[in-house]
Amino acid sequence: MIEKILPEFLTDILKNKLDYNYVYEIRIRSQLPIIVNYGGRYYYLNSEGVGGRDDGSIVTDRKMLEAIIYRAADYSMYAVNNQLKHSFITVTGGIRIGICGELVIEDQKIKSVKNFTSLVIRIPHEVNNCALTAYHFIAQDEIYNSLIISPPGCGKTTFLRDIARLLSQSDFIRNTLIIDERYEIASCYNGIPQLNVGKFTDVISNCDKLYGFEQGIRAMKPDVIITDELANQSDLDAVIYAAGCGVKIIASAHAYDHTDLINKPGFDNIIKKRLFERFVVLSNKRGPGTYEGVYDNQFNKIYIP
Amino acid sequence: MWFLKLISFLAMTGGGAYLGHKKSSYYKIREKILNEIIRLCDIMINDITYFQPTVQEMLKNRLNNFSALASSLSNYIDLLENNEVISIEALKNKIAKGPLTEDEFILFIQLLDILGKSDSHSQRGGITSIKEAFLIKHQIALEEC
Incomplete structure (x- = not known):
């Protein structure tokens, strides 16, 4: 195109x-x-x-x-x-x-x-199964609230897209809602996702996260919400709201590692509350999407590549 | 001799009636085009306000409703589909003037030229002001019919 x-x-x-x-x-x-x-x-x-x-x-x-x-x-x-x-x-x-x-x-x-x-x-590139390794730890049998962290350009969005696709391939139907604030995950064009985000996935595009989470939960009753780039207090409020509603969240944020993440305004509070149960750290060391590790809610490594 | 007189009489009255009919249908077609342009403006204002389809979608979906304008609109859509730069000059070359007066034609070209080039608020403002000018021209055309 x-x-x-x-x-x-x-x-x-x-x-x-x-x-x-x-x-x-x-x-x-x-x-x-x-x-x-x-x-x-x-x-x-x-x-x-x-x-x-x-x-x-x-x-x-x-x-x-x-x-x-x-x-x-x-x-x-x-x-x-x-x-x-x-x-x-x-x-x-x-x-x-x-x-x-x-x-x-x-x-x-x-x-x-x-x-x-x-x-x-x-130009987006779908990398099927790029999230498969982490999927076993964050969503296979039970979905954990998970945060994907990496610096920009390390494949977080591609990872989230693949998670949405993998969720649709599981044995259970898990209704997934993507809050695609900047059209990066599903890239809807005229209402149609341009990239494969799975067949049990609904997409709300072009809205801020707080609105998307609130209205999306009310309107679509999702099992899991996927969203990109949590950045400010309003985004974190949206996540807290969703967690309070019993909806699972898989999101991403810019940070090099967990220390960097804790130092970001607002994130220390959400980490103390142990709202996120899994952290997946990506880097660019061997190309975008390089796994640095998967961690639990206390930053203990549960998977090291 | 009387036969020639009869023939020329018939030719003159027939020719006169034909010319009269042509002139009258010219005014009727012109009035129809102006009427369609006004309706098109209204529809575009609505579409841009609520659904915001692309210019191509908006016009393609409506082609059947505008028989007098269809060929001009198709030519305009062709320009868009061929990725040509939309300018007054390009439009003048591509869009047929038809029975419109020079003033009306330029106004119509200006309408096509502004389409899609600004935000919805400015689009509505631009289309509305051109529509108002066409309303006056349509009133004159009606009187001429």
């Missing part, structure tokens, strides 16, 4: 000069060379594929940037304005475009974004 948003010559390079399966990210900055994350490393994009800065790297201008965003929005900026206000657009195929530009503010509220300066096109 990348051909839907990029100019033909760029699509041609990505699809025919490179192995598209290994293209993870395309970074496009106004008046600067295009950078591609190819197989986990960054390269300059040139007409022959990838190379160094002096290998004829392709430079973009603001017009091309605007055209890409306009296409990504299906020529309907009003339909993506809520996403745009949060600096991203989700496109068919689960592709997400992070956007930088100048915020348009009216009455102290963000109205839109203009004068786009750069964007990052993130």
